[in-house]
Amino acid sequence: MAQLWGGRFTKETDQLVYNFNASISFDQKFYKQDILGSMAHVAMLGKQGILTREESKKIIACLKEIQEDVENGKLEITSEYEDIHSFVEANLIDRLGDTGKKLHTGRSRNDQVALDMRLYTRQQVLETDQLLKELLQVLHRIMKENTQTIMPGFTHLQKAQPITLAHHMGAYFEMFKRDRSRMHDIYERMNYCPLGSGALAGTTYPLDREYSAELLGFYGPTLNSMDGVSDRDYLIEYLSAMATIMMHLSRFSEEIIIWNSNEYKFVEIDDAYSTGSSIMPQKKNPDIAELVRGKTGRVYGALMSLLTTMKGIPLAYNKDMQEDKELSFDAMDTTKGCIALFTGMLDTLKFNKDVMRKSANHGFTNATDAADYLVNHGVPFRDAHGIIGRIVLYCLDKQIPIDDMSLEELKTFSPVFEEDIYDALSMETCVNKRLTVGAPGEEAMKKVIAENDAYLATDWQDEIDKMSKELRLLDNKLQENNWSTELIE
Numbered sequence: 001m002a003q004l005w006g007g008r009f010t011k012e013t014d015q016l017v018y019n020f021n022a023s024i025s026f027d028q029k030f031y032k033q034d035i036l037g038s039m040a041h042v043a044m045l046g047k048q049g050i051l052t053r054e055e056s057k058k059i060i061a062c063l064k065e066i067q068e069d070v071e072n073g074k075l076e077i078t079s080e081y082e083d084i085h086s087f088v089e090a091n092l093i094d095r096l097g098d099t100g101k102k103l104h105t106g107r108s109r110n111d112q113v114a115l116d117m118r119l120y121t122r123q124q125v126l127e128t129d130q131l132l133k134e135l136l137q138v139l140h141r142i143m144k145e146n147t148q149t150i151m152p153g154f155t156h157l158q159k160a161q162p163i164t165l166a167h168h169m170g171a172y173f174e175m176f177k178r179d180r181s182r183m184h185d186i187y188e189r190m191n192y193c194p195l196g197s198g199a200l201a202g203t204t205y206p207l208d209r210e211y212s213a214e215l216l217g218f219y220g221p222t223l224n225s226m227d228g229v230s231d232r233d234y235l236i237e238y239l240s241a242m243a244t245i246m247m248h249l250s251r252f253s254e255e256i257i258i259w260n261s262n263e264y265k266f267v268e269i270d271d272a273y274s275t276g277s278s279i280m281p282q283k284k285n286p287d288i289a290e291l292v293r294g295k296t297g298r299v300y301g302a303l304m305s306l307l308t309t310m311k312g313i314p315l316a317y318n319k320d321m322q323e324d325k326e327l328s329f330d331a332m333d334t335t336k337g338c339i340a341l342f343t344g345m346l347d348t349l350k351f352n353k354d355v356m357r358k359s360a361n362h363g364f365t366n367a368t369d370a371a372d373y374l375v376n377h378g379v380p381f382r383d384a385h386g387i388i389g390r391i392v393l394y395c396l397d398k399q400i401p402i403d404d405m406s407l408e409e410l411k412t413f414s415p416v417f418e419e420d421i422y423d424a425l426s427m428e429t430c431v432n433k434r435l436t437v438g439a440p441g442e443e444a445m446k447k448v449i450a451e452n453d454a455y456l457a458t459d460w461q462d463e464i465d466k467m468s469k470e471l472r473l474l475d476n477k478l479q480e481n482n483w484s485t486e487l488i489e
Helices: 015-021 024-047 053-071 084-102 109-145 165-190 209-215 225-230 233-259 287-310 319-324 326-347 353-361 367-376 381-398 407-413 421-425 427-432 442-457 460-467 469-477 483-488
Strands: 150-155 158-164
Touching: 024 053, 024 084, 024 109, 024 209, 024 326, 053 084, 084 109, 109 165, 109 225, 109 233, 109 326, 109 442, 109 460, 150 165, 150 353, 150 427, 158 165, 158 353, 158 427, 165 233, 165 442, 165 460, 233 287, 233 326, 287 319, 287 326, 319 326, 353 427, 367 381, 367 421, 381 407, 421 427, 427 442
Parallel strands: none
Antiparallel strands: 150 158
């Protein structure tokens, strides 16, 4: 057992207890972040004279070697170690002896793991945001190509009014756009460095927490050491945002599943994103959409798990908080994987435009516009509503759309009908006369598409790159032999 403690203990830890307590099986996931944070910590210790220049250089160079050995398979992360922190430190001591024992000066595992989790989550937020942007780009392309593609809009899964495919896709564009804004908000709130908080009460060493934060691309240090080690709000926020993303993906998947059915035939899913049946040769199943829909509950579970874990924890750090990792890691991987797969499926989706238009035509989606026609000719709306209701019953009996009724037939229901009713009932008229902001009319949609063009041309991560360039600098320096000297100097 490789542990970072034991001096006050007189007995070996029971193996079952050790296994139950250990986190190496899952926290090895952020070994890069642990090493990165240790490098920044040691660089700060060297700058402050807490370690000598030579000690800092040796430790940093050795940490770099450990990372390289892990990545090229020379060094294996095993269950011999309690956690990733003990793995890194134990290997450092094996290689450097007493000098390696100075790594943990002015630091606790409490602020160390708080830093590692924050660094890892921050990177996940950025990656999730980028995947959402790629999904938005696909949606934007579909919108631009389909401002004149007529389809029925639904309420209660009943055909309601005619819209365009561009308008329908635009609704999801807005959803995922809001999801991206949540990524930005989370980043802004979480980007503060807990390193230097110690176990809970800081340290007597003259640490430069601002310097450590700067090296790691944070806006600054956290301002309360107890909160610094015990805060997981940012992770709960991120899990909540991922749950919302999955909810949006699930809604979209549900529609694609319905649209892909033989009864609708609005879309055809590409073969690369479909599967067949082991017994029914005619089947082409929307498995990707169904799995995205199913995995939504998995992400919800991670959120509820962490909320439940955190609700009863007193200040400051408690071992319960180790439970913030496994399900969170799974939720991150699940959400990112679902976004990527869904984007690919959507990008290759074939829309059966003729079927969509025919469905709108035969679903009485222009009934509201027929009522409006009567209102515009002096008929009170409630009377117009009743007249059109009777016309729909007539058409259902005849199995025809309103458009196919003769003028003579229409006049039996109301004498105000004239030849211009047919223009008023056309799908193009019904859609394109709706020109208010957010409506499906072509001119209104063009304005929205122009706004989306401008939105996609900018990226909040560009600002992050400027404001936190030190993080990129540090990542680059990991590949350089002399980076430690530059950093300390």
